[in-house]
Amino acid sequence: MGATNCPETPRQKMISMMYLVYTALLALNVSVEILQAFVTVGDSMETTNQLFSTKIENSYYNFERAYVANPEKVGANWEKAKQVRKETKDILNYIDDMKYDLVSEVEGLKGGKEEAKKILKEQGYNGIQSKDNYTKPTQYFIGGTEDGSSAKAMELRKKIEAYQAKMLNLADTRFVDRLKKMQINTKAHYKNQSGQNLNWQMYNFNNTITLADLVLLNKFKSEIQNAEFDMVNSLLSAVSADDYKFDNVRAKVVPKATYVMQGDNYEAEVFVAAYDSKTQLRADVRGANLVSDSGVIKLKFGAGAVGMQKYQGVVYVKGDKGEVPYPFSGEYFVAAPAVTISPTNMNVFYIGVDNPVSISAPGVSADQLNVSITGGGGATISKVSAGKYIVNVKTQQEAQVVVSANIGGKVVKQGDMKFRVKKIPAPKAMVGSSDGGRIAKEILVAQGQLKVVMDGFDFPVRYNVTEFQMTFNTGGDGQAPLVSRGARFTPEMISQIQRLRRGNKVYIEGIRAKGPDGDKSVQNPQMIFTIQ
Structure with missing residues (x-):
């Protein structure tokens, strides 16, 4: 039976009422005339x-027409509808087959189900002789068990439950709750007149006559078809459930670029935009919250930084279930009065290192730029990314960067800039964090080496100490300098430092280091440490 809280249609109510009255009359052993009246029913x-069934097929027809008109939008739900049609056809055919099989068993027809089908088609229910037989129908549906778990009623229940589970999986999420109320409730608990608990199969098919069983099977078919009809229509409605309604149409022009240089072409796209002037939109863009005016959000940004500027945001549209976010993005170009060439570090190129340079020209994309360099002892410039370049120079000769652009197939000069070329400054030698002065000999021994730093130089340049000399002033006779061919103190140096006393001096001289521009002396040719 259907769920008791199902919002039944008038058709369902009529069928349910007829079935209840009919079964009640049967229980009262009413006259043949009354039975004949229910044959008619x-x-x-x-x-x-x-x-x-014809009405349902019209729904499928309309669904298919919508799919043909817009397969991309309707396709997913049309596939679900086709599966609903197949599964429903299978369960309805199964119930019809059960009707024919029941009539064949009760009537003892030699022609089996085919003969039963012919009788029902040509004579209707009046062609059934054993209308009030309940022994054979009960054996057919319930069998020899006390709970009807091994005969046709249980088989029918499992078929219905499997079918209804598939329908719930196929249904639009907004229709699931309604569908659950429309489906046949096979899990309900019932009681007979003596108060005994009955399951679904015992309640519906135990000790019921042939005619009652046939009417009940038709009732199940009716409930399944009713749910199928509503489900198919809900799937079709769901296709456009989230569509928006518009009351204004306006032609819009979206230019490819609003900054056009002489010799180039102006390009734009023209299309028709539909919008609802009565809906208030809101958007979050660059940290600002904007609201629409007559259905249109207007953006306004200050033009500060030069070059291509990008932005992104989210516009929120009110729907039936709340606001729906729609991300968007765009870009615009801010032009400066002239070409802009800005070195990343300084307006000087250094020999032996990569000199990063950023280059842009107003109204010209980075891909259109042609950049070259002259001077600098054979200087080179290479592109690493859009608008980013690396310059390498070899000698202290002035270098010049020249920028041109390919505009409409023509090379147009945009500007140039000259740069000075210098050597990398000499590094500074240190022991730990000190370059001389009073120091404990334990700290001097613990440091055990020299290091060099590029004090005040912005480039990531690395130098390594290649050699240095160490001498000592202990107040006695002088001694030959100790020499290290690297950054570390030699064992002889460490041994001598350990014998020093307070006030003795350590001289570190002749310090040389090697970097990207070769071997050179450090800034501080001598460091003097006094043991404390």
Whole structure:
């Protein structure tokens, strides 16, 4: 039976009422005339189900037309609808087959189900001789078990449950709750007149006569078809459930670029935009919250930084379930009065290192730029990314960067700039964090080496100490300098430092280091440490 809280249609209510009255009358052992009247009702249900099948097919027809018109939008739900049609057809055919099989068993027909089908088609329910037989129908549906778990009623229940589970998976999420209420409730608990608990199969098919069982099977068909009809229409409606309604149409022009240089072409796209002037939109862009005016959000940005500027945001549209976010993005170009060439570090190129340079020209994309360099002892410039370049120079000769652009197939000069070329400054030698002065000999020994730093130089340049000399003033006779061919103190140096006393001096001289521009002396040719 259907769920008791199902919002039944008038058609369903009529069928349910007829079935209840019918079964009640049967229980009272009413006259043949009354039974004959319900034969007429049973035949009418057959006709009604057939007519309703035609109505359902019209829904599928409309669905298919929508799919043909817009397969991309309708395709996913149309595939679900086709699966609903197949699964429903299978369960309805199964129930019809059960009707024919039941009549064949009760009537003892030699022609089996085919003969039963012919009788029902040509004579209707009146062609059934054993209308009030309940022994054979009960054996057919319930079998020899006490709970009807091993015969046709249980088989029918499992078929219905499997079918209804598939329908819930296929249904639009907004229709699931309604569909659950429309489906046949096979899990309900019932009681007979003596108060005994009954399951679904015992309640519906135990000790019921042939005619009652046929009417009940038709009722199941009716409930399944009714749910199928609503489900298919809900799938079709869901296709456009989230569509927006518009009351204004306006032609819009979106230019490819609003900054056009002489010799280039102006390009734009023209299309028709539809919008709802009564809907208030809001948007979050660059940290600002904007609201629409007559359905249109207007953006306004200050033109500060030069070059291509990009932005992104989210516009929120009110829907049936709240606001729906739609991300968007765009870009615009801010032009400066002249070409802009800005070195990343200084307006000087250094020999032996990569000199990063940023180059842009107003109204010209980075891909259109042609950049070259002259001077600098054979200087080179290479592109690393859009607008980013690396310059390498070899000698202290002035270098010049020249910028041109390919505009409409023509090379147009944009500007140039000259740069000075210098050597990398000499590094500074240190022991730990000190370059001389009073120091404990334990700290001097613990440091155990020299290091060089590029004090005040912005480039990531690395130098390594290649050699240095160390001498000591202990107040006695002089001694030959100790020499290290690297940054570390030699064992002889460490041994001598450990013998020093307070006030003795350590001289570190002749310090040389090697970097990207070769071997050179450090800034501080001598460091003097006094033992404390």
